[in-house]
C-alpha cells in the first residue's frame with residue numbers, strides 16, 4: 001500500500017509577498033518537487049491559522065508542523081535566545097549571519113528541545129532602527145519618551161537603560177497610538193516601518209542599527225523525530241535553500257524600503273556620528289551584563305567575535 | 309460539500325432556537341471533525357485565542373458599560389429637553405426635536421434599540437399629547453433610533469473593524485456625516501409632512517432657556533468630546549477611550565447627575581447652604597460614594613446588565629471567529645469570491661447583490677452575528693473590485709440599520725411595540741414609509757462613497773498623510 | 774437559600790471581572806498620559822480577565838437566558854414538535870460543550886506538561902487557562918438544568934432575553950419616572966432644581 005504523504009502545515013502571520021511569505025512558498029515548491037507524493041506542504045499566511053502568540057502551542061498539540069515567529073517570542077521557552085535582543089551586539093547583518101552559522105549559533109537551535117521544539121534555521125528580517133515623533137540623536141533625546149516594544153524582558157531593559165518608558169501595546173493599536181502621539185516612538189526594521197506605514201506617522205527615523213529582528217523556523221520535536229532520516233535530511237536541505245532565498249529577498253527589501261521611505265519625504269532619516277553612536281552603545285551596554293547569567297557569557301563573547 | 313455541511317448545520321441549529329453562539333461553534337467543530345484532521349485540542353486553543361488575544365474587541369464591553377450608565381434615565385431626559393428647546397418652534401418641531409434627541413443620544417450610545425428605548429419612551433407619549441398621530445410618532449422614533457449604530461460610537465462598527473482589521477477610529481469618523489445626513493433627511497421629511505398635514509409647533513423658549521437646557525445636557529454631551537477628544541488628542545486608542553468613557557459614564561450618572569447610586573436624591577447644594585460648606589460636604593460624600601457604590605443595588609444592577617450583554621456578544625464573537633477560521637482554512641470565501649467574480653459583475657452590480665444579501669440576512673439575524681459571518685466573505689471580493697474597506701463598512705452598517713426595522717427579527721420593532729403597547733403589524737405599518745426613506749438613503753450611501761469617505765480622508769489630509 | 778447565594782456569587786464575580794478589566798485599561802491611560810509610565814503586566818492581565826469574563830459568563834448567560842438566538846420558527850410550531858426541537862437543541866448544545874471540554878482538557882494537560890510561564894507574570898501559563906475547563910463544565914451544568922426544566926415543563930425554550938427586552942426594561946423604568954412630569958413639554962424638569 002502507498003503511505004499517505006506527510007503533511008506539513010506552515011503557519012505564519014505575514015502576507016505572501018513578504019520575505020517570510022516568499023520563503024515559505026519556496027520551501028513548498030522545493031519540497032514538493034523533490035519529494036513528490038511523500039511530503040505535502042500547506043502554507044497559511046496572514047495568521048489564518050494562528051497568531052504568533054499561539055502558534056507554538058498549536059505546534060506542540062500537533063496541529064501545525066512549521067512556523068517562523070520572531071526570536072523574541074521564545075523567551076518563555078528558553079532564555080538563551082534572548083541573545084538576539086541584546087542592543088548593539090551585532091554590527092550588521094553579516095555579523096548576525098556569521099554568528100548564526102557558527103557553532104554557537106547552531107547550538108542555540110537545539111535550546112528549545114526540552115520544551116518539545118526544534119529550531120531548523122534562522123530567517124532574516126533585518127537590523128532595527130529607532131523612529132519617533134522627535135529627532136533622536138543621543139540617548140538623552142530618548143529620555144522620558146514612550147516607546148512601544150514587543151513583549152521581551154531584554155527590550156524592556158534596553159529602553160529603561162536610556163531612561164525611556166517601554167510600553168507594551170498590541171500591534172493592532174500601535175499605528176493609532178503613534179499617529180496621535182500617545183506613544184512617542186518604536187523600534188523596527190526598515191521593511192516593517194515601511195509595510196506597517198509607521199513612516200507616515202513618525203517624522204524622524206534614526207538609522208541606529210541597534211539590534212536585530214530575526215525569525216526562527218521551528219518544528220515540533222515529536223513531528224521531527226517521527227520522520228525517516230533521509231526524509232529529514234531532504235526537508236532540511238530544502239529549508240536551508242528556501243531560507244537562503246528568503247534572506248536574499250529580505251536584504252534587498254530592507255534596502256529598497258529604506259530608499260522608498262526617504263523618497264516619500266514623510267520621514268527624515270537621521271544618521272548617527274561615531275561619537276553619538278558611542279553614547280548609545282555606552283548607555284545600553286549594561287543590559288548585556290544584566291542578562292549574562294541567563295544567556296551565557298560564552299555565547300555573548302562568540303557573538304561579539306562575529307563582528308570581526 | 310464542506311460549504312453545504314457548514315451552512316446546513318449552522319442554519320439547522322439556529323432555526324431550532326439554539327443560541328447563535330453555540331450554533332456557530334457547533335457547526336464549525338462539526339465541519340472540522342468531518343473534513344480536516346485538526347484536533348479538538350487545537351479548536352479549544354483557537355477559542356481561547358479568540359477570547360484572550362483580541363484587545364481591540366474589549367472596546368465593546370467598555371462602550372456597553374458606559375452606555376448602561378448613561379441610559380439610566382437622566383441623561384436621555386436632559387438631551388430631549390435640549391432638543392425641544394432647539395428645534396421645537398419649527399412646524400412639526402416636536403417630531404424634529406425627537407429626531408435630534410435620537411441623534412444626540414446616538415452619539416453617546418453604541419446601540420440602536422437602547423436609543424429607541426431611551427428617547428422613544430418619553431417623546432412618543434409627548435407627541436401624542438401634542439396632537440400627533442401615534443403611528444407617525446412611533447414610525448419616526450423607530451427609524452431615528454437606528455442612528456444609534458451609524459453615529460459613533462457604534463458597537464456594530466467595532467465588530468466590523470475587528471472582523472476586517474480596518475481602523476476603528478476611521479470607521480467612527482466615516483459614520484459621522486452619513487449619520488448627520490440621515491438625521492437631516494428625516495427632519496426634512498417631517499417638515500414636509502407637517503406642512504401638508506398641518507402638524508403643531510411649540511413656542512420658542514428664548515435663548516436663555518436654550519442655553520440653560522444645553523448647559524444641563526452638557527454632562528451627557530461631554531462624552532462625545534471625551535471619546536473623540538481622547539482618541540484624536542493623543543491620549544488613548546479607541547479601545548482605551550472606551551474604558552475612559554465607561555469610567556466617565558459612572559462618574560456622571562452616580563456623582564454628577566445622581567440619578568442612581570448612593571448619592572441619589574442628595575442635592576449638590578441645600579437651600580441656604582453656604583458654598584464652602586457645600587463643597588466640603590460634597591467632597592466627603594463623593595469620596596464615600598466610591599466604596600458605597602459597590603454595595604449599591606442600582607449600580608450593581610447597571611454593571612451586571614452591561615456584563616450580561618457584553619459577555620453574550622463576546623461569546624458570539626469568539627464562536628464566530630472559529631467559524632471564520634473554518635471558512636478561511638476551507639477556502640470558502642475564496643470559492644464564493646471566485647464564483648461571484650466569474651459572473652463578471654462590475655462593482656455596482658456586486659454592491660446590489662451584496663445589499664440584497666444583507667437585507668435578507670437582516671430579516672432573521674442580529675447585526676453583530678451578520679457582520680461576523682458576512683464580512684470575511686464579502687470583504688475580499690469588495691477589495692478585489694476596488695471598493696474602499698471603510699465605505700464597505702458603512703454600507704454594511706446602514707444595511708444593519710434597516711435590518712432593525714424588518715420582521716420577523718427586528719430589535720427596534722420589538723422595542724417600539726413594547727413602548728406603544730401596539731401589536732407588531734401596527735408597528736411595521738407605522739415604520740414602513742420611513743423605512744422607504746432609509747432604503748433610498750442606503751442607495752445614496754452605496755453609490756456615493758464620498759459621503760462616507762470624505763471625513764476620514766479629510767482628517768488624514770489635515771494631518772498631512 | 775444556597776441557590777440564591779450561588780447566584781449572588783456568580784453575579785458578583787462576573788461584575789468584578791468587567792469592572793477590573795475596565796479599571797485596568799483606564800489605569801494604563803492615566804499612567805501613560807498622567808505619569809509618563811507604563812504598567813508592564815497590564816495588557817496580558819487585561820486579556821486574561823477578558824477570557825475569564827467570557828468563558829465564565831457564558832454559563833451564567835444560559836441560566837438567565839441572556840444568549841440571543843432565532844426562536845421565531847420553533848415558536849410557530851405546535852407544542853409537541855416545539856418541545857421536541859427544543860430538547861434536541863439542548864442536546865446539541867451539550868454535544869458542543871462535550872467536544873470543547875474534551876479538547877480543552879487535552880490542551881490544558883499539554884500546557885501543564887510543558888510548564889512555561891506567562892509572558893509578564895511569574896505564574897505557570899496553564900493556571901489561567903483552567904477557565905476553559907471550568908467554563909465548559911459550568912456550561913454543561915446549566916444546559917442540563919435547562920433540559921430538565923423543558924422536560925418538566927417549567928420552561929419552553931432558551932428564553933432569550935434579547936437586547937430588545939433589555940431595552941424594554943429601561944423603557945419601563947423611564948416611563949415610571951416620567952409620570953407626572955411632562956418631559957416632552959417645554960417645562961424644565963423638576964430635578965434640575967435640586
Ligand code: NA
Nearest residue numbers: 414417456461
Ligand atoms: Na452611536
Ligand code: NA
Nearest residue numbers: 670711714717
Ligand atoms: Na430584521
